[in-house]
Amino acid sequence: MLLGRQTWLFNQKPKIISTGTVGGPIESEGKLADDFDLLHKDLFMKQPSFEQAEQQLIEDACKIAIQKQKMRFEDVNFFLSGDLVNQMTPTNFAARNNKIPFLGISNACATSTGALALASYFVDTNGADFVLTGTGSHHGAVEKQFRYPTDYGAQKPPTSQWTVTGAGVGLVSKIGTGPEITSATIGKVVDLNQSDPLNMGAAMAPAAVDTISTHLAERAVDVNYYDLIVTGDLGEIGNSIALEMLQDQGIQINENKFKDCGLMLYKSNQEVFAGGSGAGCSAVVTYGHLWKKMNNKQLNKILIVATGALLSPLSASQNQSIPTIAHAVSIENGGV
Amino acid sequence: MLLGRQTWLFNQKPKIISTGTVGGPIESEGKLADDFDLLHKDLFMKQPSFEQAEQQLIEDACKIAIQKQKMRFEDVNFFLSGDLVNQMTPTNFAARNNKIPFLGISNACATSTGALALASYFVDTNGADFVLTGTGSHHGAVEKQFRYPTDYGAQKPPTSQWTVTGAGVGLVSKIGTGPEITSATIGKVVDLNQSDPLNMGAAMAPAAVDTISTHLAERAVDVNYYDLIVTGDLGEIGNSIALEMLQDQGIQINENKFKDCGLMLYKSNQEVFAGGSGAGCSAVVTYGHLWKKMNNKQLNKILIVATGALLSPLSASQNQSIPTIAHAVSIENGGV
Known part of the structure; x- marks a missing residue:
């Protein structure tokens, strides 16, 4: 629907x-x-x-x-x-x-x-x-x-x-058991004119925020409906930018309930700069760690918001900015 | 359904x-x-x-x-x-x-x-x-x-x-008028071990044939149900291979009813080798020429089968063969 x-x-x-x-x-x-x-x-x-x-x-x-x-x-x-x-x-x-x-x-x-x-x-x-x-x-x-x-x-x-x-x-x-996928929001491309391909978290944060705020409005739920909102791979910098942007929009999310797959995956002593990224990042965290936590009922309502930077080496060398996008999927125990 | x-x-x-x-x-x-x-x-x-x-x-x-x-x-x-x-x-x-x-x-x-x-x-x-x-x-x-x-x-x-x-x-x-999209078949990847990136038509022909035969079987219609079956961009070589493969499988299609977007687009005196290709090829023919013919009722039941070669310059240089795929969509005046 x-x-x-x-x-x-x-x-x-x-x-x-x-x-x-x-x-x-x-x-x-x-x-x-x-x-x-x-x-x-x-x-x-x-x-x-x-x-x-x-x-x-x-x-x-x-x-x-x-x-x-x-x-x-x-x-x-x-x-x-x-x-x-x-x-x-x-x-x-x-x-x-x-x-x-x-x-x-x-x-x-x-x-x-x-x-x-x-x-x-x-x-x-x-x-x-x-x-x-x-x-x-x-x-x-x-x-x-x-x-x-x-x-x-x-x-x-x-x-x-x-x-x-x-x-x-x-x-x-539908056949079998497991946490239910209850809703999804397809994002639109957002580009706030960031052009540093070595700081993708900052470029992608506005796309995550746009998709989260659209999702909450269209589904008509408060941000606290979810136990956890997890972005794809904003990393340290993008995560803090996104948190601030959400709060600026009046979406009062507690930072303990706003995580990022790129920050969850590695130990603090691993040299991964601002955090993990790549198409596999949100996938391994979602289908591994989060899926287990949902099955154990340690988590019951989560929103996963994978984020993408739609640039290429060629578009970067042609001095273009970085278009970004995010899609949100909610997973819940007990359904809608 | x-x-x-x-x-x-x-x-x-x-x-x-x-x-x-x-x-x-x-x-x-x-x-x-x-x-x-x-x-x-x-x-x-x-x-x-x-x-x-x-x-x-x-x-x-x-x-x-x-x-x-x-x-x-x-x-x-x-x-x-x-x-x-x-x-x-x-x-x-x-x-x-x-x-x-x-x-x-x-x-x-x-x-x-x-x-x-x-x-x-x-x-x-x-x-x-x-x-x-x-x-x-x-x-x-x-x-x-x-x-x-x-x-x-x-x-x-x-x-x-x-x-x-x-x-x-x-x-x-659903709002408005125009030819109806009545069914679609999502293809699977087919690879008959072709590896010449300068002969993609031959590599893609088996994928077109696989999708067409699956479509006819799953929709349970005869090949003559359609006024025209149009492949995406097999070109001259791929088109004749596909025709022969279909006939070998007992799918008796008349060659006048089996066309290819890559062969429809250019004049015979234009130097385009075996024909047109590219992601835009089937799109311009479908949404231009074929859409007009459907609207004019010159055609009433067509099946469009765009074909794709899923290689990259890197996979070719790593001596891999060319995986291919085709998806079919039927467009009809008067619906199902």
């Missing part, structure tokens, strides 16, 4: 019935290591390239989510997924191997919630029985493509973020 | 109520020039780069589609779109300017029908009143990114295709 312009309410109880999460070596040493299904010690994961390692991450996350339910890929109607590598080849090649009818979703690091919103929409409206959805990213692949090969040892400012090596996938269905 | 594993039947009469199509200089001299709303004589379109020219194409197509209905962008719920440039910046920047809640769709040149399927699904299930959807491509931007800068004058084999400079957009709604 459409609420307002851009929010869907899901009445038919689509649930995340299974998940798969895979991480890399830095994630193995992080704060949420226990919440991963599979952790790799080596960044190459026995593959010949970082891009193929990323494909492996996505494939393994898919396999784990399906195997937990004792299902087969043939039982799944659609695979909705995307990543940050040019032309999304890791996802495309993973889709080649799982052979599930596939729609590629591309909203940078906001892809995880955009794709989860779609998956929930299809299941809610009987357009699918089972949808597999998720995202991945790989530190080496992303650094090589967007910045410099890591071997150069280029220095970074403290505003920059650390791309997560990991993939997180969820299986959405 | 879900039919089989991967086909949706639309019962609530979502329609393409308006379209906008924009083309470049080569398209101005083509066979379908009269079917464009706007044609540019210059490849730069007064922009400083090819990528920004592509953004302009998409923006203009959106504006035209909306203005024909005397609407505003604020009236539209969602914008579903994508393109071939890394990180889809032309589409992302167009979405920044139209400010419509945005989901980026990325299935290479199959994006046009993938996004139209989604748009129709949302309207059919009351998840949106108005959805704007379409794709664009730009010859200069794509050559520069995927092959060589055009200034080099690199030679190409006759199996290669010519990337269309153009954008096509449709406005989907």
Whole structure:
């Protein structure tokens, strides 16, 4: 059901019935290591390239989510997924191997919630029985493509973020048990003329704020309706900007109830600059840590707001500012 | 309504109520020039780069589609779109300017029908009143990114295709008149181990065949149900391979009823090798030429099957084969 312009309410109880999460070596040493299904010690994961390692991450996350339910890929109607590598080849090649009818979703690091919103929409409206959805990213692949090969040892400012090596996938269905996806808000592109590609958190904060405030207004709930609002990968700087912007708009959220996946994933002594980022960041935290907390009833109503910076190395070199976007998905125990 | 594993039947009469199509200089001299709303004589379109020219194409197509209905962008719920440039910046920047809640769709040149399927699904299930959807491509931007800068004058084999400079957009709604979108089949990735990036038609033909045969089986209609089946951009070689493969499977389609957007767009004396291609190819033909023919009742039941090659320059240089995909959408006068 459409609420307002851009929010869907899901009445038919689509649930995340299974998940798969895979991480890399830095994630193995992080704060949420226990919440991963599979952790790799080596960044190459026995593959010949970082891009193929990323494909492996996505494939393994898919396999784990399906195997937990004792299902087969043939039982799944659609695979909705995307990543940050040019032309999304890791996802495309993973889709080649799982052979599930596939729609590629591309909203940078906001892809995880955009794709989860779609998956929930299809299941809610009987357009699918089972949808597999998720995202991945790989530190080496992303650094090589967007910045410099890591071997150069280029220095970074403290505003920059650390791309997560990991993939997180969820299986959405009405059949089975799990926390329910109750609503979603599709964001619009926001661009406040930030142009520093080494400070994406600041660029993305206004998109997160726009989507959160739209979501609360269209769903007609107070910010305290949720136990927790979790942004995708704003990092330290973006998180504090977003908190201030929300409070300026009269949305009085307690900072303990406003977290960021990029800040939850690593320990304070890990050298990840302003925090984690990448399309896999919100996916591994959502489908790993948060999904477990929802299943344990430690959390009961959460809003996940993955954020994406829609720039490219070319748009940055052509001196353009950074358009950003955020999509919100609410997950609740007990439904709407 | 879900039919089989991967086909949706639309019962609530979502329609393409308006379209906008924009083309470049080569398209101005083509066979379908009269079917464009706007044609540019210059490849730069007064922009400083090819990528920004592509953004302009998409923006203009959106504006035209909306203005024909005397609407505003604020009236539209969602914008579903994508393109071939890394990180889809032309589409992302167009979405920044139209400010419509945005989901980026990325299935290479199959994006046009993938996004139209989604748009129709949302309207059919009351998840949106108005959805704007379409794709664009730009010859200069794509050559520069995927092959060589055009200034080099690199030679190409006759199996290669010519990337269309153009954008096509449709406005989907139940409110208003226009041909109805009656069903859609989301394709799965097919890879028969082709690896020549200068012969994409041959690589994509099996994906088109897989989606067409699945569509006919799941919708339970004979191939002759349709007046015309139009593939996205298989070109001459892919078109003849697909025809033969369909006939081998016992799907007896007359070759006059099996066309390809890449072969419809240009005149035979234009030097476009095996035909047109690019994400804009199927979009300009669908939302221009075919939409007019449907409105005039010269055609009444068509199936559009846009095809995409999911490779990247990197995956090709890493010696990987070309995964491909196709999504089918049926458009009919008089509904289901």
